[in-house]
Amino acid sequence: MSHPQRAAAFTSDAERTTWHDETLWFVRQKRDKAVYAIPEFQQLRQLASDIKEHTLSRLDEYLEQFEQNARANGVQVHWAADAAEHNRIVLDIMRGVGATSLVKSKSMLTEECHLNPFLIKNGIAVVDTDLGERIVQLREEAPSHLVLPAIHLKKEDVGETFHVHLGTPKGEKDPQNLTEAARQHLREKFLIGQVAITGVNFAVAETGAVVVCTNEGNADLGVNLAQVHIACMGMEKLIPRTADLGVFTRLLARSATGQPVTTYTSHFAKPAEGRAMHIVIVDNGRTRQLGRPDFRNSLKCIRCGACMNTCPVYRRSGGHSYDFTVPGPIGAILSPNIDMRQHSTLPFASTLCGSCTDVCPVKIDIHAQLYKWRQIIAQEGELPASKKLGMKLLSTVLAHPGIYRFGGKIAREGLRLLPHGLTHAAAFNPWAKARELPEPPKQSFRDWYAEQVVKL
Amino acid sequence: MKVGLFIPCYIDQFYPQVGIATYQLLEKLGVQADFPRQQTCCGQPMANTGCEQDAKPVYHHFVDTFAGYDYVVAPSGSCVYHVRKHYDVVEQTGAVQHVRQSTFDLFDFITTVLGVTELPGRFPHQVGLHLSCHGQRGLHQANESEMTPVRDGQLSRLLRSVDGLTLTELNRNDECCGFGGTFCITEEAVSARMGQDRVQDHLLNGTEVLTGGDMSCLMHLEGIVRRRQLPMRVMHAAEIFNAALPQPSPSVSTFVPQPIVAES
Numbered sequence: 051m052s053h054p055q056r057a058a059a060f061t062s063d064a065e066r067t068t069w070h071d072e073t074l075w076f077v078r079q080k081r082d083k084a085v086y087a088i089p090e091f092q093q094l095r096q097l098a099s100d101i102k103e104h105t106l107s108r109l110d111e112y113l114e115q116f117e118q119n120a121r122a123n124g125v126q127v128h129w130a131a132d133a134a135e136h137n138r139i140v141l142d143i144m145r146g147v148g149a150t151s152l153v154k155s156k157s158m159l160t161e162e163c164h165l166n167p168f169l170i171k172n173g174i175a176v177v178d179t180d181l182g183e184r185i186v187q188l189r190e191e192a193p194s195h196l197v198l199p200a201i202h203l204k205k206e207d208v209g210e211t212f213h214v215h216l217g218t219p220k221g222e223k224d225p226q227n228l229t230e231a232a233r234q235h236l237r238e239k240f241l242i243g244q245v246a247i248t249g250v251n252f253a254v255a256e257t258g259a260v261v262v263c264t265n266e267g268n269a270d271l272g273v274n275l276a277q278v279h280i281a282c283m284g285m286e287k288l289i290p291r292t293a294d295l296g297v298f299t300r301l302l303a304r305s306a307t308g309q310p311v312t313t314y315t316s317h318f319a320k321p322a323e324g325r326a327m328h329i330v331i332v333d334n335g336r337t338r339q340l341g342r343p344d345f346r347n348s349l350k351c352i353r354c355g356a357c358m359n360t361c362p363v364y365r366r367s368g369g370h371s372y373d374f375t376v377p378g379p380i381g382a383i384l385s386p387n388i389d390m391r392q393h394s395t396l397p398f399a400s401t402l403c404g405s406c407t408d409v410c411p412v413k414i415d416i417h418a419q420l421y422k423w424r425q426i427i428a429q430e431g432e433l434p435a436s437k438k439l440g441m442k443l444l445s446t447v448l449a450h451p452g453i454y455r456f457g458g459k460i461a462r463e464g465l466r467l468l469p470h471g472l473t474h475a476a477a478f479n480p481w482a483k484a485r486e487l488p489e490p491p492k493q494s495f496r497d498w499y500a501e502q503v504v505k506l
Numbered sequence: 507m508k509v510g511l512f513i514p515c516y517i518d519q520f521y522p523q524v525g526i527a528t529y530q531l532l533e534k535l536g537v538q539a540d541f542p543r544q545q546t547c548c549g550q551p552m553a554n555t556g557c558e559q560d561a562k563p564v565y566h567h568f569v570d571t572f573a574g575y576d577y578v579v580a581p582s583g584s585c586v587y588h589v590r591k592h593y594d595v596v597e598q599t600g601a602v603q604h605v606r607q608s609t610f611d612l613f614d615f616i617t618t619v620l621g622v623t624e625l626p627g628r629f630p631h632q633v634g635l636h637l638s639c640h641g642q643r644g645l646h647q648a649n650e651s652e653m654t655p656v657r658d659g660q661l662s663r664l665l666r667s668v669d670g671l672t673l674t675e676l677n678r679n680d681e682c683c684g685f686g687g688t689f690c691i692t693e694e695a696v697s698a699r700m701g702q703d704r705v706q707d708h709l710l711n712g713t714e715v716l717t718g719g720d721m722s723c724l725m726h727l728e729g730i731v732r733r734r735q736l737p738m739r740v741m742h743a744a745e746i747f748n749a750a751l752p753q754p755s756p757s758v759s760t761f762v763p764q765p766i767v768a769e770s
């Protein structure tokens with residue numbers, strides 16, 4: 051299925067679409083308020099962008115520096131070229147300590163690598179401890195948003211899920227009660243978790259430490275209770291110095307939810323006495339993206355989700371319509387790098403309005419990259435044949451004023467003379483499903499102008 | 507000052523009144539624009555579909571058509587944005603560079619080149635302004651809500667200066683209407699929904715006349731207004747100003763434009 055098909059299915063529930071749009075718009079407005087209150091916000095964005103561009107320009111050096119410092123701290127560092135290697139490394143670490151249960155805080159990377167199904171297949175019990183992630187895990191769904199993984203669900207949906215899986219009373223939909231049920235449920239899981247996985251928001255090259263930002267404190271709880279901590283990170287998460295961190299923490303939470311800072315900003319530098327800490331650094335297509343000059347700077351992304359909240363298409367089509375780990379505008383420029391054919395409709399799931407580019411805290415020119423991916427997808431022959439032929443024809447017409455004038459006249463006259471039922475048949479003309487066509491005038495502008503010139 | 511009028515294909519065929527209003531408005535402001543008949547299109551429909559390569563002959567044709575003018579003026583920010591931003595894929599000859607720099611959206615031209623920031627005339631209606639994304643975020647003709655709470659811009663200033671005209675205060679000042687070129691066909695469901703939401707915002711807040719600087723957005727919104735038979739008229743802003751503005755008075759027609767260096 052393509053994005054338009056999944057999006058059409060989503061919008062067919064008009065009420066739910068309204069609710070989804072308004073919920074995310076509310077988050078966007080909270081972001082706006084927080085941003086307007088910081089006079090230097092645009093400078094901060096520029097600074098963040100500069101730091102990231104600099105880091106990406108010498109990523110190899112910073113990665114080595116980071117590895118060296120992490121090892122010196124007593125952390126074991128692993129390198130994974132792709133998702134499969136990442137998953138194997140995690141499994142090996144678990145088997146090495148004889149562990150069979152895992153608690154995991156929020157990590158888009160492990161989603162990207164499909165770690166959960168892999169571990170479960172290998173007999174490991176995996177529990178996502180971020181509330182939203184736990185909800186979608188229980189429902190066997192993928193997260194639909196980077197920061198708000200269960201944003202596609204209403205409280206009634208969550209109540210139903212908890213009723214089935216956690217035994218809450220049927221019809222219970224009070225957020226307070228549901229959250230309390232989840233707390234009790236997760237507490238048990240934390241206590242038996244032998245290994246804790248966290249994601250990584252920032253990895254500091256000069257110290258070898260990783261920084262994890264959460265609102266629920268679940269990363270800290272997991273790490274502090276388990277014997278082994280595995281931090282999984284994409285190789286683009288680096289920043290050079292601790293001093294750079296403040297730029298990003300100021301931007302991240304404001305852009306994501308409008309908070310001044312996430313509730314928890316936890317620094318993990320070395321394992322506690324008698325415990326072990328691992329860091330898995332993953333490539334999985336990032337080097338390839340780094341090698342594409344037009345798309346390299348998509349690796350600046352700090353996964354704040356602001357481009358989703360602002361995207362008028364995302365708000366009305368839902369995260370699952372993108373069918374990729376990272377949905378929304380940023381997903382639409384990351385996914386063709388992974389599989390252009392499978393994700394060929396994503397760069398077209400945009401009006402190129404540019405709002406994503408304007409909210410992005412690290413100034414990724416998202417809509418310009420969407421445009422560029424379209425060119426590549428067309429060149430690689432991944433456009434539907436009808437589109438391709440149509441565009442060739444259009445080009446011929448538009449480069450030849452004579453044919454153009456003739457064609458335009460036919461279109462206008464046709465619209466004028468043919469019956470409404472024919473010109474507005476939804477089967478031939480998707481425009482007309484929800485819209486009237488323009489009322490064709492008797493005379494075109496050029497004909498009017500020609501008369502004027504004669505009069506002059 | 508030689509000004510060439512670029513009237514995008516769909517305006518030429520379906521909204522001639524917008525082309526006429528543009529022409530007459532410029533005339534009232536002392537600019538006698540010329541309409542070169544061999545013009546066709548800026549090439550955006552193809553390029554946005556990914557067929558930039560196929561669009562190159564169209565780019566050349568556009569440049570050949572307009573290279574001889576000091577300014578190219580179009581009642582469509584979207585086409586202007588395309589010429590300025592995306593004609594970078596053909597060889598940057600003197601003619602190409604000149605045309606890219608001197609192609610202006612009508613209201614940018616009136617404000618920046620002609621230096622006109624207020625228009626006399628009367629239009630006693632509540633007007634809702636739809637900001638086109640390419641004009642606003644692309645050409646920076648209006649403030650963006652992503653950056654600032656201030657809702658200001660070239661077109662809203664011009665509209666406010668018209669006697670009797672009140673501007674609608676929208677819930678969402680600058681959300682995209684969902685037209686998006688071929689997007690309106692390929693993503694019909696989302697496109698229609700976006701347009702319906704935009705129209706609804708205007709309806710709720712009392713818009714009688716829905717306007718904007720870009721006829722493509724307005725064509726889409728008008729399609730929805732007419733399908734739903736809503737009590738709202740859709741007019742390009744050039745039509746409003748042209749209707750409001752009296753015939754050229756001496757003070758206006760002797761107006762001396764100040765040429766400026768266009769930003770690239």
Ligand code: SF4
Nearest residue numbers: 351352354355357410
């Ligand atoms: S692309 Fe920018 S706005 Fe979108 S998630 Fe990444 S950092 Fe945030």
